[in-house]
Amino acid sequence: MPVIGKGNFGINNEMVHGEIIPLVKQVAAEMKLEVIDLYTALDGHPEVFPDRVHPNDDGATLMAKAVHAALD
Numbered sequence: 001m002p003v004i005g006k007g008n009f010g011i012n013n014e015m016v017h018g019e020i021i022p023l024v025k026q027v028a029a030e031m032k033l034e035v036i037d038l039y040t041a042l043d044g045h046p047e048v049f050p051d052r053v054h055p056n057d058d059g060a061t062l063m064a065k066a067v068h069a070a071l072d
Contacts, residue, residue: 001016001038001039001042001053001055002016002039002042002043002049003015003016003049003052003053004046004049004052004053005052006052007052007053008051008052008053009053011053016039021039034070036066036067036070036071037066037070038063038066038067040066041062041063041065041066042055042059042062042063045058045059045062048062
């Protein structure tokens with residue numbers, strides 16, 4: 001998920017790109033799993049992150065659409 005601005009709770013985009021995404025990709029590769037890219041689905045939609053980290057209902061809708069498209 002993208003983080004808006006400085007984020008909250010000690011979470012920021014640098015952490016997401018530098019630590020989280022690489023770990024997710026590594027585990028997925030080791031387990032031969034595909035990854036559904038929710039970062040891209042939510043990037044550019046700061047309005048769906050009321051606390052700059054967690055998506056609201058509109059964000060959940062964007063996530064559901066991305067997951068559905070990936071599984072379709």
